[in-house]
Amino acid sequence: MTLLQSWVESANSADTDFPLNNLPYGVFETDSLEPRCGVAIGDMILDMAAMEEEGLIDLAEEPVFDVPYWNDVMELGPDGWAALRDRLTGLLSADAPDQAQVAPHLVPMAEARMHMPLVVTEFTDFYAGKHHATNIGTMFRGAENALPPNWLHIPIGYNGRASTVVVSGTPIVRPNGQTKAPDAGMPSFGPSKRLDIELEMGAIVGTSSEMGQPVTVAQADEMIFGYVLLNDWSARDIQPWEYQPLGPFQAKAFATSISPWIVTRAALEPFRTSTPERERELLPYLREPGPMLYDIELEVTMAPEGKDPSTIARTNYNQMYYSAAQQLAHHASSGCAMNAGDLLGSGTISGPEKDQRGSLIELSWGGKEPITLDSGETRTFIEDGDTMTLKGAARGDGYRIGFGSCTSTIKPAVKFP
Amino acid sequence: MTLLQSWVESANSADTDFPLNNLPYGVFETDSLEPRCGVAIGDMILDMAAMEEEGLIDLAEEPVFDVPYWNDVMELGPDGWAALRDRLTGLLSADAPDQAQVAPHLVPMAEARMHMPLVVTEFTDFYAGKHHATNIGTMFRGAENALPPNWLHIPIGYNGRASTVVVSGTPIVRPNGQTKAPDAGMPSFGPSKRLDIELEMGAIVGTSSEMGQPVTVAQADEMIFGYVLLNDWSARDIQPWEYQPLGPFQAKAFATSISPWIVTRAALEPFRTSTPERERELLPYLREPGPMLYDIELEVTMAPEGKDPSTIARTNYNQMYYSAAQQLAHHASSGCAMNAGDLLGSGTISGPEKDQRGSLIELSWGGKEPITLDSGETRTFIEDGDTMTLKGAARGDGYRIGFGSCTSTIKPAVKFP
DSSP states (O other), X not given: OBOOOBSSGGGGOTTOSOOTTTOOEEEEEOSSSOXXXXXXXXXXXXXXXXXXXXXXXXXXXXXXXXXXXXXXXHTTHHHHHHHHHHHHHHHHBTTOTTHHHHGGGXXXXXXXXXXXXXXXXXXXXXXXXXXXXXXHHHHHHOGGGOSOTTTTTSOOEEEOOGGXXXXXXXXXXXXXXXXXXXXXXXOEEEEOSSEEOOEEEEEEEOSOOOTTOOOOHHHHHHHEEEEEEEEOOEXXXXXXXXXXXXXXXXXXXXXEEEOSOBEEHHHHGGGEEOOOOOSSOOOGGGOOSSOOEEXXXXXXXXXXXXXXXXXXXXXXXXXXXXXXXXXXXXXXXXXXXXXXXXXXXXXXXXXXXXXXXXXXXXXXXXXXXXXXXXXXXXXXXXXXXXXXXXXXXXXXXSOEEEEEEEEEEEEOOOOXX | OBOXXXXXXXXXXXXXXXXXXXXXXXXXXXXXXXXXEEEEETTEEEEHHHHXXXXXOOOSSSOSSSSSSSHHHHTTHHHHHHXXXXXXXXXXXXTOTTHHHHGGGEEEGGGOEEEOSSOOOOEEEEOOBHHHHXXXXXXXXXXXXXXXXXXXXXXXXXXXXXXXXXXXXXXXEOOEEEEOOTTOSSOEEEEOSXXXXXXXXXXXEOSOOOTTOXXXXXXXXXXXXXXXXXXXXXXXXXXXXXXXXXXXXXXXHTOEEEOSOBEEHHHHGGGEEOOOOOSSOOOGGGOOSSOOEEOOEEEEEEEOXXXXXXXXXXXXXXXXXXXXXXXXXXXXXXXXXXXXXXXXXXXXOOOSSGGGOSSHHHHTTTTTSOEEOTTSOEESSOOTTOEEEEEEEEEOBSOEEEEEEEEEEEEOOOOOO
């Protein structure tokens, strides 16, 4: 596929994240507009509430854009999603007849403030990056026991906390928590000293499944509405003390950030790729009928307060051992009901090389090997005032499907009551 | 406190779960009434939607009983909860002047079908029973490592799945899942063979906390709207294979049942009791300023298909090492935002004696010591067609604050797609 031409000029650049090929979904407000659904096109946002009010978009009997989240569109199901994408492509393509009616509903992105694009019903985080799992396992349990015995058979995951999933730009307050040094007699409580990111992709479930009813991997793929960048903030000193035997809890519960634009599965279709060859044969319920992963280039930057960002890692979503469709099929395998608005984190995405690692605990090898930023400063973990940014894009022939960015600045911990 | 007299005669018996002292909150429907909020009194239910429509209940500017869940009442906060309880007590007490107006809005409980009393926003399950944790730890890790090192310092918990929390009476489908026998080379997939209950109390968070803002134990106690019985269904063969390193996932995600009536904190006030003496001093953020646990007698019955129920365990909520207030304070300690409608499972409640154990894995000691039911049948875990029931009540002077029951029958596993 090549770059599709739009009458919105800024969408026709090879450098934009948001060509006509993309059309991602977000929620925005401006000084004069209340929060509402919008579609990114070049450096503009199409106001979907206004488009629906004017009758230019007419998806269902009841309005779906009178609310500031995309969950109502999800409820329309895959046919509705396809109809919307067709309509938008028609309205915004270079030869569209309705330009004069549509143009007044374009808002400059520079004037918009972004909100959460969906109501997250529940959040599940997986652990499906083999390089990451091996790195972390080596640090926590030694090289011989790096990969847990179940890892090659199950897309390991845990339920996260939906109440603290926030949109890019939201400051993150350093968490307090219990930690215990191996040689300390008692735990202590205070601000985390090992605050970290996890570079992930988030898959958004768009159609629901019934309690008691599993889904196949093929059905799971069809249930996915779209993808976002996801930063699974982690307190590396809280986690080792609390996580046995029931898994991570407060080390992760304080915040998860996502990028503001949901990139649809349809936009990513040309970039499908297969998960790597299996090292152990999977059980039938987890086998993929086709390529279910995507070739999406990812990078992480870190900027101390007042300094320019330094790129600290580059990797690709194609490094995952399990796809989101496999994760979703596993999630529903027990009969767990899945809902439109459920968010599935991929797990940290690290490549095989040292500069392809998607977390600071890997990049600084547990804090033992500080990384040096372009400013000359060094870091093992995140300091107050640092800004962490994730970026991602799938690259086509003369265009790219961009995810925008997922960026947050760290604020000091609150003093405890 | 003694039994308060009501003009609803069935509420004046020492044997009712629902005297005027109780006034628990549920959601019911009948053949002629759509699902709506109701208050139990004796063997009747007061129709709150009708009461509000008639102007007999008037809590806020906007109606709160035009929806079939109690979340809107939760949003009113502790002052609103107290006002509602005062009003209900006034309307239903023996000397109430408005009996003739109220009586038409009483519906016989026998005609009602119960629904979920709330929309569960998120579900967190804890592990705060010391006898249970010791029993399970002994079976899984040996007597020397029974209690994890963090257990006496942290109310250990994990995020559960809200989408499968269902009301008493909902059949439970036996889950499928991955299991692996220790001597097997590969895992296999199929119906769980070690399906179990966990006898717990559920605390319902009624007021929200802000992201980034911890709460004290005293504040946490004030945030709790009420309590229900909770059965944390568990697949004991799926759990050991999947739970390392990120905790239980599909072994728990398929179902959690709760009793239909939310018993308010106010109704339980006379039954407050303290957590046991600390074996290790707690960090200040977890210390209780007063008694935060409750004296609630609990029992579990098991009934094979077509047979009478046999009581298999009796215990008490006062056995917990951590209170719900401590769990909630810990949950928010990292800055995790808590919301009205969040459900916190206490963890399995077992007493020190063998017949006080709140799960079959404990009662049958990992399946090695089958229990014998009154019918003469034996059980290690749950078989298809079995009905499991939890009951609970706080016992006062000539009255009791009952929780009703939390009962479910097991259906066979679905055939996998």
